[in-house]
Amino acid sequence: MSNVYDVIIIGSGPGGYVTAIRAAQLGLKTAIIEREHLGGICLNWGCIPTKALLRSAEILDHANHAKSYGLTLNGTMTADVKDVVARSRGVSARLNGGVAFLMKKNKIDVIWGEAKLTKPGEVVVGKMTKPVVEPQNPIPKGVLGEGTYTAKHIIVATGARPRALPGIEPDGKLIWTYFEAMKPDFMPKSLVVMGSGAIGIEFASFYRSMGVDVTVVELMANIMPVEDVEISTLARKQLEKRGLKIITEAKVSKVEKGTNSITAHVETKDGKVQTITADRLISAVGVQGNIENLGLETLGVKTDRGCIVIDGYGKTNVPGLYAIGDVAGPPMLAHKAEHEGVICIEKIAGLPNVHPMDKAKIPGCTYCNPQVASVGLTEAKAKADGREIRVGRYNFNANGKAIALGEDQGMIKTIFDKKTGELIGAHMVGAEVTELIQGFVVAMNLETTEEELMHTIFPHPTLSEMMKESVLDAYGRVLNA
Template structure:
């Protein structure tokens, strides 16, 4: 006889496990299905371990510029690839165990295996079709296994995987995805990164810090295409100062493999094709939702461009089936998945006052050097929508804390509706902006106006003071510039 639950979540990434916890908090009998590793890609192979790698790169960069701070370090500072990777994997393993603890603490049953929806309200869990890619994190104790399980509400949170271009498919040796890029056995001497979204630029930044000769190829006219053009241009200039080679308006048309290198044929918009040889190539051309082999097509669940179609509450077109996170479409961000999952399960539980997800107020962060962060409309998008706007800017070079830190290259940009004073966009590039951006996210959620921001007291000396100065600049009242 099938075991019955109120809610079953398929996939234990950030969206899945947070949804399961909130479901249990609301008194719903909850289970979560996982086939590889608790915490999903983000915790095991994405957000967290990449930040550990980038932290090693940051420390190395600071050490190599110790003289700028009046310090002398004896001998040459070098990176030990095995130790750098081991630290990153250790951070991931620690958090993986933490998710197992949270499931137990919140009385969420963990079902180990691969789920398939056989009909609304029912899943069949079979043996995983492939072994776990992170063997240092064993299957948690006390999990349930293969069998049939039922629930009134089934939430699909199966995430996404790297997208592969025909003819340039990753092979794990010469052509990498982020899986291989995260755990190299040795650093290549040269690297070509195909794609300049967050994943591509973060790895380009990391490997450059490790002394690798890095070239980035981007199809569109600017790197980090979702960002404001002014911020993107500033970031590109700083990355190029660090020695990265960046080619925009270009595409890799063909890759030839050698014994231990690749030759990429890069075509620019003028039709010229240039061969670029590199030891390794990272394919970072986006991700695609994991919608296959779930039984969705047979049940008539609507999909679009590789993702499950939902309303603002995670509901699909089939009663009792929901989807959240990457598999439910862009923006494909862990924090979006978490919030989306909470909204979904609270709506299921009948929590009053639940609002549909507002994707316009989801921040985006790229942890390269310099960091980039943003929320809301870009200047170009605001103009395209016909908004009458005010734009404020403030440079890191005018901020005392940034100068004291030796981090005086950066920019804060704010965009306001001229008629209402509503903050409709904020964009940043520079040190620690991934931490600063949340101040503007809170302001936007509270529908804060420029007047309220101007009357907010920011502590001194801090980087956050630049946020207020950018607001003041939009209204011709900047004080420290």
């Protein structure tokens, strides 16, 4: 088998494997290099298995409030941590096998091993230094591995890993990253979560549903700092109502380790320090790109703050070398990586009308309880940009479907340019908002105005009706409030 390809992609996460499929569809001879498991972090250790965990937590929450739905459960509803984790890992294993099937279906060669760029257009693949971890299926004998491979176009899609703070490095036992938090061998009684971004808040929400005493420590003034302040404030109130303890404008300055517990020293902005003793601490202070040991320095690839610098089409400063996904910088989201990869490969293939990534139209979702979703500018950012705006709001407690579901706490907020009627931002907190946000994403991509949204018929009774009511509210025309 020839070791010469049109395209070689390093990394098989959402960005990598989707890009490989699109390359194959465009008739390019394609290979993908993977050192650990198909599907990358998202499928095996991130997006997918966490949603499986959160689904178990959601069902437990509903069961614990069955009486409010007129139901009585015979017996006590309890969570078996081993079974909850086993279901989550099984979901990942199923999808992992699906990626392997897609590679075979699209005639994409999978090369197993550690990739290193040695010169433009060349990749040397060495032995796998990391063991293959579940749920990766055993690597078949006789597959491609060590060797030298060449391609006119090489795309780096190596993803990211948890960021560690000096002195509070994860040890796999007392201080966890999302790897350990995702498959605990026991359910701790108490937990400190350091960081309130999507990863931190999702795990905080999950463990609270499991009955764990959870304290979240956040450096910024608001949890989920990238979100609209009004939305994150409502989310905080609901999370605290569920029993989470949240400390903002504070940092974990030191962690003392005991035999089977930690003591976190939490320093607030006024310099005061309090100590919190808990069974475990989850470090969720962000992620950093996997740029090491790839040979980037040898080729003179430009990097910035731990990520590869690219243009709107994934090109680096080295001809024939590209980067996509987390390793190419924020926002570090699976769907961003997928779309970025498609843009990159379609540009390589010479397709007409390929547009660069518009990061203002990338939705963000956090799957805690309550869910949070957003796209575009926050109210504060729009004002900081000097834009005159109209803001609409609609509360869940005025929506029939939300009330019927017993999920009547939340809000949908829309932001319009006052002069043009352009929708420039949408922000939500509440039940199933991660499924609703795409409606506004589509609207923004089509450059929809408030007039067109007002004349769109939303089905009744649905949660989606609140989207239209929020638009109407921005223009003083709300009907059901």
